[in-house]
Amino acid sequence: MEKQATREAYGKALVELGKVHDNIVVLDADLSKSTKTADFAREFPDRFINAGIAEQDMIGMASGLAAAGKVVFASSFAMFAVGRAFEQVRNSVAYAHLDVKVCATHAGITVGEDGGSHQSVEDIALMRSVPDMRVIVPADGVSTRKAVFKLYETEGPAYLRLGRPSVPVIYDENVDFEVGKGIELRNGKDATLIACGIMVDKALQAAKILEKNGINVAVVDMHTIKPIDKELIVKKARETGAILTLEEHSIIGGLGSAVCEVVAENYLVPVLRLGINDIFGQSGKPDELMEYYGLSVDHIVQKVHELLKKK
Amino acid sequence: MKEINDSSVALVAEKARIMRRDIVTMLGEAGSGHTGGSLSAADIVACLYFWEMNIDPDKPRWEDRDRFVLSKGHAAPVLYAALAEKGFFPREELMGLRKLGSPLQGHPDRKKLAGVEASTGSLGQGISWSVGMGLAGKMDKKNFRVYALLGDGELQEGIVWEAAMAAAHYKLDNLVAFVDNNGLQIDGRVDEVMSPLPIPDKFRAFGWEVLEIDGHDCRQIMEALNQARTIKGKPTAVIARTIKGKGCSFMENRAEWHGTAPNKEQVEKALSELEA
Numbered sequence: 001m002e003k004q005a006t007r008e009a010y011g012k013a014l015v016e017l018g019k020v021h022d023n024i025v026v027l028d029a030d031l032s033k034s035t036k037t038a039d040f041a042r043e044f045p046d047r048f049i050n051a052g053i054a055e056q057d058m059i060g061m062a063s064g065l066a067a068a069g070k071v072v073f074a075s076s077f078a079m080f081a082v083g084r085a086f087e088q089v090r091n092s093v094a095y096a097h098l099d100v101k102v103c104a105t106h107a108g109i110t111v112g113e114d115g116g117s118h119q120s121v122e123d124i125a126l127m128r129s130v131p132d133m134r135v136i137v138p139a140d141g142v143s144t145r146k147a148v149f150k151l152y153e154t155e156g157p158a159y160l161r162l163g164r165p166s167v168p169v170i171y172d173e174n175v176d177f178e179v180g181k182g183i184e185l186r187n188g189k190d191a192t193l194i195a196c197g198i199m200v201d202k203a204l205q206a207a208k209i210l211e212k213n214g215i216n217v218a219v220v221d222m223h224t225i226k227p228i229d230k231e232l233i234v235k236k237a238r239e240t241g242a243i244l245t246l247e248e249h250s251i252i253g254g255l256g257s258a259v260c261e262v263v264a265e266n267y268l269v270p271v272l273r274l275g276i277n278d279i280f281g282q283s284g285k286p287d288e289l290m291e292y293y294g295l296s297v298d299h300i301v302q303k304v305h306e307l308l309k310k311k
Numbered sequence: 312m313k314e315i316n317d318s319s320v321a322l323v324a325e326k327a328r329i330m331r332r333d334i335v336t337m338l339g340e341a342g343s344g345h346t347g348g349s350l351s352a353a354d355i356v357a358c359l360y361f362w363e364m365n366i367d368p369d370k371p372r373w374e375d376r377d378r379f380v381l382s383k384g385h386a387a388p389v390l391y392a393a394l395a396e397k398g399f400f401p402r403e404e405l406m407g408l409r410k411l412g413s414p415l416q417g418h419p420d421r422k423k424l425a426g427v428e429a430s431t432g433s434l435g436q437g438i439s440w441s442v443g444m445g446l447a448g449k450m451d452k453k454n455f456r457v458y459a460l461l462g463d464g465e466l467q468e469g470i471v472w473e474a475a476m477a478a479a480h481y482k483l484d485n486l487v488a489f490v491d492n493n494g495l496q497i498d499g500r501v502d503e504v505m506s507p508l509p510i511p512d513k514f515r516a517f518g519w520e521v522l523e524i525d526g527h528d529c530r531q532i533m534e535a536l537n538q539a540r541t542i543k544g545k546p547t548a549v550i551a552r553t554i555k556g557k558g559c560s561f562m563e564n565r566a567e568w569h570g571t572a573p574n575k576e577q578v579e580k581a582l583s584e585l586e587a
């Protein structure tokens with residue numbers, strides 16, 4: 001199976017865009033080799049700005065550049081782009097409605113060995129709570145590239161959450177990727193798995209295992225957490241009567257919360273949230289951590305059984 | 312004020328050599344981590360743990376202890392090497408570095424390991440912790456001292472200068488901040504990525520006493536520590552010229568060794584260069 005890290009796809013997409021549009025400026029904060037903005041820096045050194053280890057200043061500068069007419073992509077690790085610079089993103093970027101795309105890599109526990117200080121499990125929650133902010137968590141390299149292009153085309157602030165490890169390629173180039181529209185990857189009548197990021201592939205794997213036991217679950221790639229695809233959630237709630245959400249993020253404030261809000265206000269069905277259970281991460285290999293924190297395919301299968309009992 | 316003589320200098324230098332061997336060995340075993348910046352700081356950290364600081368491994372939370380804050384938290388291996396050598400935990404635990412369940416996290420975690428004063432890893436925040444500790448010492452009329460270690464790239468974080476302002480404002484003469492001035496960060500040379508130069512003038516302008524030394528000369532580090540004790544009414548910054556990857560010829564002054572662990576062969580080569 002072909003694999004690619006979403007951050008790799010991000011770096012390549014920036015170069016593609018840079019070749020066509022000369023109003024694109026890319027910023028980084030001393031992590032360009034890891035975030036892959038180094039690809040853009042090599043091709044367009046005059047349109048790349050390294051802020052040094054100063055994420056708050058990076059976002060502040062991004063705002064000034066955007067106010068002067070540039071389309072800005074600013075990158076660091078999720079912990080620092082969102083965490084350290086949160087208030088700059090809130091007040092300088094979003095409050096001012098500027099064309100800054102905060103594209104953060106190394107989100108979640110799959111950061112691995114660097115440990116809990118670097119594993120952002122709160123960034124979706126933080127970004128989702130900011131008015132005017134779109135929040136996108138792509139599942140693979142192909143959809144990451146599409147997301148980067150769409151973000152360029154649609155003016156205004158956005159948060160793109162990317163990962164460190166290589167992940168299976170799910171889509172082909174023809175995928176219809178629309179910001180705010182979830183993608184139905186698989187039909188099923190018993191329950192719906194609504195996932196984002198690296199959990200989409202795991203949801204598909206779990207669905208196959210469940211099928212062997214006569215359980216048919218639908219799988220949705222909810223790549224846009226905000227604006228959330230309300231219609232699709234209500235439709236799946238109606239069709240399948242139960243929902244499991246899956247994210248490499250705290251169960252508080254992220255995709256799970258967003259889905260619960262829609263379900264609670266529109267069409268009540270049982271929902272379970274699979275994610276990081278309100279605890280910090282730690283050092284370890286990415287796969288070990290996914291197992292330890294309950295995000296493996298086996299955990300999903302178990303959780304679906306638990307969910308079906310609630311129907 | 313402690314006396315500095317040939318044997319005290321030699322003792323500390325030997326500790327630094329042992330620490331460098333442990334750093335390379337544990338990183339080789341971990342398979343990932345920050346080698347260059349751990350090696351550049353080894354002499355400074357050795358002088359603090361084996362000459363300067365008043366600490367007791369049997370009483371890690373003793374309230375009169377001196378405090379060390381590794382503000383450049385990615386250099387965790389240098390701290391772990393010092394703590395193991397000092398007797399805070401059995402040295403076998405060094406081999407758990409960065410592994411699931413180990414108290415030796417990729418970046419220091421004070422909840423998990425006795426002897427770690429501050430949970431660091433997010434650059435810039437450790438120096439603020441140090442100011443807080445210095446303030447607590449003054450409030451409680453304690454004599455303990457606080458030592459912080461910063462990277463030169465780390466100086467680009469605005470919070471470093473907010474903390475520097477506060478330390479001088481509150482006349483924290485119980486605080487010493489070392490800058491591991493190895494000239495490199497991840498994306499290249501510090502002066503090319505985002506120059507924080509001139510570093511000594513900046514600290515002076517912020518109201519600090521500034522000492523400039525060779526960060527691999529233990530005698531100079533010890534003298535600076537002695538001198539800092541004589542400075543009253545303001546904090547001291549020790550700008551230590553260092554070499555990233557110091558001690559392993561093939562790593563020295565190479566930015567690519569910032570976040571790379573040595574493989575088996577490289578560990579062997581490094582250890583042979585670090586023989587007594």
Ligand SMILES: Cc1ncc(C[n+]2csc(CCOP(=O)(O)OP(=O)(O)O)c2C)c(N)n1
Pocket residue numbers: 029030031053080084347348349351383385432433434435461462463464465466491493495496497555569
């Ligand atoms: C707030 C924050 N931003 C980014 C990083 C990622 N990072 C880890 S080490 C490093 C470079 C540090 O350079 P320097 O301070 O010179 O350290 P040294 O050369 O001593 O290793 C960066 C950018 C981080 N740990 N924290």
Ligand SMILES: [Mg+2]
Pocket residue numbers: 462463464491492493494495496501
């Ligand atoms: Mg440096």
